[in-house]
Amino acid sequence: MTLLAVERIKLFSTRSPWWCMLLALGLTVGITAIIAGNWNEGPMPVLGAVFAHTFGLYVVMVMAALAVTTEYRFGTIKATFQAVPDRISPMVAKAAVVTALAALVGLAAGFGSWGLSWLLAGDTSQLALESANDWRHVAGVGLVYGAGALLALGVGALVRQTAGAVSIILVFALVLESVVGLIPNIGDDIQKWMPFTVASKFIMGDPDQGGMPADAGPPTVGALSPWGSFGYFVAIAVAMFVISLVVVKRRDA
Amino acid sequence: MIEAIGLTKRYGNTVAVDDLSFTVEPGRVTGFLGPNGAGKSTTMRMILGLDRPSAGKVLIDGKPYAKLDRPLRTVGALLDAKWVHPNRSARAHLQWLAKSNGIPQRRVDEVLDVVGLTKVAKRRAGGFSLGMSQRLGIAGALLGDPKVLLFDEPVNGLDPEGILWIRRFMQGLAAEGRTVLVSSHLLSEMALTAQDLVVIGRGKLISQSTTTEFVERSTENTVRVRSPHADKLGAMLVDKGFTVREDGEGVLIVSGATSDQVGEVAAGGGLVLHELSPQRGSLEEAFMQLTGDSVEYHAETGK
Ligand SMILES: Nc1ncnc2c1ncn2[C@@H]1O[C@H](COP(=O)(O)OP(=O)(O)OP(=O)(O)O)[C@@H](O)[C@H]1O
Ligand SMILES: [Mg+2]
Numbered sequence: 001m002t003l004l005a006v007e008r009i010k011l012f013s014t015r016s017p018w019w020c021m022l023l024a025l026g027l028t029v030g031i032t033a034i035i036a037g038n039w040n041e042g043p044m045p046v047l048g049a050v051f052a053h054t055f056g057l058y059v060v061m062v063m064a065a066l067a068v069t070t071e072y073r074f075g076t077i078k079a080t081f082q083a084v085p086d087r088i089s090p091m092v093a094k095a096a097v098v099t100a101l102a103a104l105v106g107l108a109a110g111f112g113s114w115g116l117s118w119l120l121a122g123d124t125s126q127l128a129l130e131s132a133n134d135w136r137h138v139a140g141v142g143l144v145y146g147a148g149a150l151l152a153l154g155v156g157a158l159v160r161q162t163a164g165a166v167s168i169i170l171v172f173a174l175v176l177e178s179v180v181g182l183i184p185n186i187g188d189d190i191q192k193w194m195p196f197t198v199a200s201k202f203i204m205g206d207p208d209q210g211g212m213p214a215d216a217g218p219p220t221v222g223a224l225s226p227w228g229s230f231g232y233f234v235a236i237a238v239a240m241f242v243i244s245l246v247v248v249k250r251r252d253a
Numbered sequence: 254m255i256e257a258i259g260l261t262k263r264y265g266n267t268v269a270v271d272d273l274s275f276t277v278e279p280g281r282v283t284g285f286l287g288p289n290g291a292g293k294s295t296t297m298r299m300i301l302g303l304d305r306p307s308a309g310k311v312l313i314d315g316k317p318y319a320k321l322d323r324p325l326r327t328v329g330a331l332l333d334a335k336w337v338h339p340n341r342s343a344r345a346h347l348q349w350l351a352k353s354n355g356i357p358q359r360r361v362d363e364v365l366d367v368v369g370l371t372k373v374a375k376r377r378a379g380g381f382s383l384g385m386s387q388r389l390g391i392a393g394a395l396l397g398d399p400k401v402l403l404f405d406e407p408v409n410g411l412d413p414e415g416i417l418w419i420r421r422f423m424q425g426l427a428a429e430g431r432t433v434l435v436s437s438h439l440l441s442e443m444a445l446t447a448q449d450l451v452v453i454g455r456g457k458l459i460s461q462s463t464t465t466e467f468v469e470r471s472t473e474n475t476v477r478v479r480s481p482h483a484d485k486l487g488a489m490l491v492d493k494g495f496t497v498r499e500d501g502e503g504v505l506i507v508s509g510a511t512s513d514q515v516g517e518v519a520a521g522g523g524l525v526l527h528e529l530s531p532q533r534g535s536l537e538e539a540f541m542q543l544t545g546d547s548v549e550y551h552a553e554t555g556k
Binding site: 002003005006009010013014015016070074075076078079080081082083084085086090250252253 | 298302304330332335339349353354
C-alpha cells in the first residue's frame with residue numbers, strides 16, 4: 001500500500017504525466033468532435049464516437065513508458081531500488097498506479113467522446129448505449145488504455161531510454177502492424193494476431209447497430225471474439241511486463 | 254560495519270573491482286581512496302545492492318543489503334547528487350523516499366533543516382546549484398537516521414566553504430558512532446577528513462590502515478637531482494635498486510635513497526650534478542607513487 005502512495009507521489013510531483021493525460025483526452029475527444037460535427041452519412045453509430053480512441057491510446061502509452069524511462073534517465077531508479085531492494089514490488093506498484101490512471105483516462109476519453117458526439121452529431125438515433133456491446137465500445141476504451149499502459153511500462157523498463165521506448169511503441173503500433181499486412185500470402189494472417197489490431201477489434205468489433213462506413217479507417221479483423229481479443233491483448237501486456245520484471249531484477253540498476 | 258569479502262565486478266572484459274576485501278568500522282570516518290577509474294563507485298553500488306557482484310559479497314552489519322528491512326533506516330547513501338528528477342521539488346523528492354521506508358513526514362523537514370535547504374524546499378531540484386544538490390543528496394542519506402553512511406566524492410566541485418561544511422559534517426556523524434565511508438581521489442582531502450583509509454587502485458586493495466600510518470608510510474623522503482647527464486644517472490640509480498622518476502628536463506626524483514647515496518652514485522660515474530636536494534614528499538606525490546602502477550589512464554608525461 002505504501003508503495004502505491006510512493007509511486008503516486010512520484011508520478012504527480014512532476015508535470016509530464018499531467019500533460020500526457022490532458023493530451024490523450026484532448027486529442028481523442030477533439031478528433032471525435034470533428035468527426036461528429038461532420039457526420040452526414042445518416043445516424044452516427046456508437047463506433048463513430050470511439051473511432052478516434054487510438055490517438056489517446058498512443059499518448060497514454062507514451063506516458064506509461066515515460067513513468068519508468070525518466071527514472072532511468074535521472075537515476076531515481078537507483079534511489080527507488082535502494083529504498084526497496086527487492087525491485088519487484090516498486091515496479092508492480094508503479095504498474096498498478098500507471099495502469100489505473102491510464103484506465104481512468106480511457107474511461108474519460110471514451111465517455112467524453114461519446115457525450116460530445118451526442119451533442120454535436122446531427123442524427124443521434126443510434127448513439128444511445130442500449131446493449132452490452134454498446135457499453136463495451138465506450139467503456140472498453142478504459143480497459144484498452146489500462147492494458148496498453150502496462151505493455152508500454154514493460155517496454156520502457158526493458159529499453160530504459162525514453163526515445164528508444166517511445167519509438168518502439170509508436171513504430172510498432174503505427175507502422176509495423178499495417179505494413180505486415182502487405183506481406184504476400186501470410187501478411188493478413190499475421191496482422192490478425194498483432195496486438196493493436198486485436199485490441200481494436202475489442203473496441204470496434206461486433207457492433208449491434210450500424211457499423212462504420214466501409215471507407216472509414218481499417219476494417220476490424222481477427223479470429224477472436226471481442227472479449228477474447230481483449231484477453232489476448234492483456235496477455236501480451238502482462239507477458240511483456242513480467243519479462244521486464246525478470247530482466248530488471250537480474251540486471252545492474 | 255561494512256565488510257567486503259573478495260568483492261569482484263567485471264563489465265565484459267574490464268575488471269572494475271578485483272577480489273577486494275576490507276572492513277569499515279563504526280565511529281570513524283573511513284576514506285575510500287583511489288585514482289579515477291579505480292572502482293570506488295562500482296564498489297559503493299555493490300554495497301547498496303545496485304550492481305550485482307561477479308564474485309564475492311559485501312555485508313552490512315552481517316547482512317547483504319537486499320536482506321535489510323527498510324534499508325534507508327540502516328544505510329544512507331549519496332552516490333550522485335544528480336540522481337533527482339529535475340522537475341520535482343526538493344521536498345517531494347524526500348517525501349517519496351521517506352514514504353517508501355515508513356519514515357515520518359516530519360523527518361523530511363528535519364533533514365531539510367539540517368542541510369540548510371528549508372527555504373528552497375519547494376523549488377525544483379533541477380535548478381539547484383551543485384552545492385545545493387549535494388546538500389539535497391545528503392538530506393536524502395540522512396532521512397532514515399541510518400547507522401551506516403556512504404558518500405561518493407561528496408566534495409567534488411564544491412567551494413572551500415562547502416568542503417569544510419561536509420568535512421565537519423562527516424566527522425560529526427562518525428562521532429555519533431556511525432559508520433561513515435567517504436570516497437575521494439584526493440589524499441590531501443582524506444588526510445583532513447578520515448581516520449581510516451582503504452586505498453584501492455585498478456580495483457585491487459592497495460592498503461587498509463589508519464590515515465596517520467598511511468601518511469607516514471607513504472610520504473617517504475625523496476631526493477631531487479638535476480644533472481646534464483640525467484639519463485645516465487637515472488639508469489645507474491635504477492641499477493642500484495632505487496626508484497627514479499623523471500620530473501621535467503634533466504630533473505630526477507629518487508625515492509628510497511638519501512642524498513648522500515645519490516651523490517656517491519653520481520661521483521662513481523663521474524657525472525656532473527647541478528642540484529642535489531632532499532625532499533619531504535607531498536601527500537599527493539606519495540599517493541601517485543603508491544597507485545602509480547594502478548592508475549588506469551596514464552597521462553602522457555612530457556619528454
Ligand atoms: N556500468 C559500467 N559498464 C562498464 N564499465 C564500467 C561500468 N561502471 C564502471 N565501469 C568501469 O569500471 C571501472 C571502475 O569505475 P568506477 O566508476 O567504479 O571508478 P571510480 O573509482 O569511481 O572512478 P572516479 O574517481 O572517476 O569516480 C572503470 O574502468 C569504468 O570504466
Ligand atoms: Mg566514481
